[in-house]
Amino acid sequence: MARIEPHPRPGTPHLHAGRFAQRYARAVVACRHVVVLVWIGLVAAVLLTTSPAEGGPAARLQGFIDPSDRTLATEIESAKEFGFPLMSRTLLVQRDPDGLSPYAQAEVVLRALALNRGEYPEAEPVRGALPVTNTLEWFPASSERGTTALTYLFMDPEAGTGRQTGSAQRFAANHLEADDHYVGVTGSIPAREEQSHIISAALPMVERVTLVAIALVVALHFRSVLAPVLAIGTAGAAFLVTIRLAEIVGTFFDTTVPEELRPLVLALLLGVVTDYVIFYLSGMRRALNDGLPRLEAARTASGQYGPIVVVAGVTVAAGTAALAAADSPFFAAVAPAMALAVLVGVVVSTTLVPALMALLGRALFWPTRRPVLRPARVQAGQDRGIRFLTRRPVALVVVLTLTAGLAAASLPLRDLRLGVGFVQSLPETEPAGRAAAAAAEGFTPGIVAPTLLLVRGQDVTARRGELAELSAAVAAQPGVAGVLGPGTLPAELEDRLLLAPSGDAARYLVVFEDDPTGASAIAALRTLQQRLPELMTGAGLAGASWGLGGDTALASALVGITEGDLGRIALAALVVNLLILVLFLRALVAPLYLLASSVLALTASLGIATWVFQGLLGQDGMTFYVPFAAAVLLVALGSDYNVFAVGSIWAQARGRPLREAVVLSVPQSSRAITAAAVALALSFGALALVPLAPFRELAFVMALGIVLDAIVVRSLLVPTLLVLFGQVSGWPGRALSGRATAAATPVPAAPPGSP
Template identity: 30%
Template sequence: MPRASRRTRFLVPLALLLVWLAVGGGLGPFAGRLGEVSTNDQAAFLPRSAESTKVIEAQKAFRTSESVPAIVVWTAEDGGTLDPGSAAGATKALAALSGRPGIAGPPSPALASEDGKALRAVVPLRPDLGDALPDALDEVRKAAAPVPGTTVWLAGPAATQADLSGAFAGIDGLLLGVALVTVLLILLVVYRSVLLPLMIILGAVFALGLACAIVYVLADADLVRVDGQVQGILSILVIGAATDYALLLAARYREELTAPGADRFAAMRKALRRSVEPIVASAATVALALIALLASDLSNNRALGPVGAIGIVCAVLSALTFLPAALVLTGRAAYWPARPKTLPEGAEPEAPRGGQALWTRIAAVVDRAPRKVWAITLAGLLACAAFAPMLNSRGVPLDEIFVNDAPSVAAQETLGRHFPGGAGNPAVIVADAGAATRVAAAAREVEGVDSAFPVDATGRPAPGKPLVVDGRVRIDATLADAADSDAARETIARLRTAVHAVPGADALVGGSTAQQYDTQRTAARDRTLIVPVVLAIILVILVALLRSLVLPLLLVATVALNFAATLGVSALVFEHVLGFTGTDSSVPLYGFVFLVALGVDYNIFLMSRVREESLRHGVREGVRIGLTATGGVITSAGVVLAATFAALGVIPLAFLVQIAFIVAFGVLLDTLVVRSLLVPALVRDLGPKAWWPGALSRLPAEGAAAPDKS
């Protein structure tokens, strides 16, 4: 080929590389700016149609100003009884806060507990303080401190929100740094190459920058919602997915470089032709599974759906454009010092070594005794899945939300020791004014309700004249049990039954506990709806990719079993190792979407290669060659993805720690057991029948290759 033509061939990859460098330089900073458009106000993520959500809207009419309550608790330093004048002193101390920046209204008087050992008061704070919330709480603490002989605690929604913000502080830099360093170290160890891991990491960072820029624009226009959890999952998802797709393409390119007479351009064309279909199918599986979350009634699930799908699209775009350009421009140098060598015409491939030899032996075992292999692995997975019903997804108690010690948790525990469990966090009833007395009386009769009074013009519950707004009143019902307990949620169900039965009241019950109750019920409904939708999406993609009906059904069943086994192991680990008594109600659904979609990814990578080799060499040899050829790269991809999700554990929140464990363990179980042993053994045992009704199903059991019509 003339020299000028050879130079021209470099123009396209060079142009692609320059475009991605511009994307990285111009949009990369958005990866650190999502916090500007994110919210950690959990009220923004409640079920849309729930009764508690309607109450939030109804409550607004009864407020002179929007506020977030901070509950101040005083206890005697020696654990004894407080002085009689302490309540007056505490009330006077807090009164000085009125009119200060960040304070939304006058603090309530300090009330003594029945045991005389504690006081409590409520200070309303402005809801728009944002990063200034910790400073406002410090002002409250300083104002409350002058009460002699007492220790001051800050509890309630404001204190919890401040601790949540603290947990997510620096999430961009910390999480991204941990994930990238982890991935880089794994790639350096596994591939023993210097340049390739850096190119893969750079492509993942470029994909994340592009995704964050798109999400930033959409969130700023209020088209999508982002909170700290969605933000963290987006970073991990993009880094993990982009790395997985890049590894598959890089491994195939290296393989094609060894073909006799291959040059870098021909090798890349062939690698892309053989890799695009499984990579795009895998990305479509994950993206569409995430989009299915839009069917959820929980706003945080719907928020993750489009944001995660955007991340996956950016990841696959980087893997199929930036990485091929970088690999073509660097050629064999990308794999230095273990550069692939082109084989002479007619030469036999080198004998397998290292990891390749290991997967040759594994493939031989599967080929020799497939029924024994799948029977043993199936029994082990079923044994693990038997513990899945033990996973409690009724919510995480307040004292377990934070993995480490949080001041708001200790304060809430102190409040609960001296006051009714729901003190400062009442159930909120909104009803017609004409039925106010009857509704309050009905609420007080409910088991688990400590008191119930209408709210007066001062904004506080009292037996006096209630505040009437547009013919409606607000009644605050203090629960006897802690607001985040199962007993309190059961009380909410009884309370709703009681007040709904009051004629002409048109009563609605909301508040923090009711929100938890509605979230649980909605999450259960979402699982019932979304799980079949996700499975149907995956099945359609697999049928289109593999040209078969039996094998897609088999693959969906195996990844579902992997999910059940993971939940079983998680139930044991959460309770007996990590000390969690429950999980967030969204954890099983998130775990399902990630594990099933990502688990199918590895089966897609494996079975698309098996199909390719079966068309050339027959079904039995196709399984053996496909498992040997993809074993190393898929396993390393699984380890990388598991490590990136495990990085979520650096954020000290139970929800993210639980998601991190479920996905990391499930991906490793799928990669090392389901994809490596169970699936190939089942396909080997079924033979051509696994590919029914495609062309491969018409081969004899040990059949010759079918004509390649793909």
């Protein structure tokens, strides 16, 4: 913990570090040349040894959930019972708005039959096909007739997404002619493959834009040319080392970061490293402006901010590691990578940055040679503002107003709906998105991935009337566009596709009205699940068992797991952040309301995002992982800023009344925190350059949450809360004991133009 210098310069309080921090600062400055050479060697080693990334995204949506899930078991049981699957996650789309010719429609059926007979060995890993046209009027909800044909391809489940998608595309290129009006390949597997390519293609642009944004923020804040070079170099070194370590850790533990979250890890790493660089350089500039020599200034800044950076970094790393408490493999896989990225950033910041500060000194702030002084009127206005804000009646009004405003902004969060939306998140300009849109126009959006309903019971196939009645009952449920089931197809097709040879199973394909992995389809499926026991009884099938499979059922299971993880993740993140704040501040009361303020900023951000994306933009829910990843990150980053802002106030309050400590510390810390927050917000905001819906959502939520936390919470709400709670904030510790009683004491104004 930092302590106050016995005789600080008026208006520029100079914090000195504890004994351990002083030893660390002396060591890193003394070994500055070695430290820089070691980091150069590490970066060179990484560049020389890093191999191209191998593999790709999981082969299917199942990779996101537990393999023992009941939904997967239903699909496996169906394939075993019938000898072949009825579920397909890859399909060819043909469409002519003016109508497909009878010849083209006949060819669709003939090609599918040939695939089923194995007449296209080059189509490996295709195992079979099912043709569907909207001419047959199997789906009453189809918006057109005779315009669209689909060929569902059944693939070897062991083949990866790239192989499955490539096989479908090659088959279409080799066997479909111009008059077949081929649109493209779509389905959850091609969509996943396409998402992977989009992310990989966009990552370099995200990196470049993020680095440029960081450079501009640092350059403007310090009015320097070399300061942004140091920030970018440090962030780059951290990024390269993190990527290599992540590969090693992933190989050792047989884990990999989901493709969807790799840009998020990048933004987090670059953002937090920039934050820590800004705080170090702020301390260095202040020490140099106080007249300290280069090496002494580097030691002073390192001793002051080194321990705070470590505590802040550990807070963020521990907070992100809380995702490991999730049952979902999706979240559990990304937790180590995020924690590792932050820890590497801490190590780089606490070693390379002080070493470079010691080597470069005031040259870091070139071309600025003299202290940057604010105009006297600006300084005086800021002093009057903070003194006015810290009057108890004013502070009470500010706390009530801000709390009410943030609470009101949180209200739309009640309407938050979650989906997966693999196909839905793709731009329609992409092949899979364009093909899905064409299929939706000819049929209905749910046609891209129908849901499997498997009914099992002894001699159940002999009860055709009851099975047909169930088809009609399911088709009448809300959100269901149509059903392919017993009673809806010619008898010969029913016998082959829908009624098991054993006589003990029947199956249905249920097509929903909306995107099959979107929030609306998931809601419709859950309604169907609740009503199925009643529907089975009403159809005379009370003794039979049933199960659901397909992408909608898997998406529902994934969203359900995520919702179930919320309690564990939230509890783990809050406990970890609270514990670190309690240990750092040696108090209990202040950490409680500091954490509560961070949570309030988080819920306000999510509430506004829900209103924007679901309300203004009419989006069908938000991507399932966005609110939870944002929640963990924003709470952790909020605690990170708490460490910097309140830690400074705590140290000042050791030698003066709490209100005076707030008046002296807040203007100084808020400037650095605001600059750091802008850099971090831009880092996450760059995620919007990835042209996928989840990244636009993440960019918006994270950028908004960081700005709210830094500007509204840290600069306004926290100082007023400290004044209102007074010395009780430090309970049960004694850090503030006897200091807040002088709150009414006049606060000395900082001298005009103090930095």
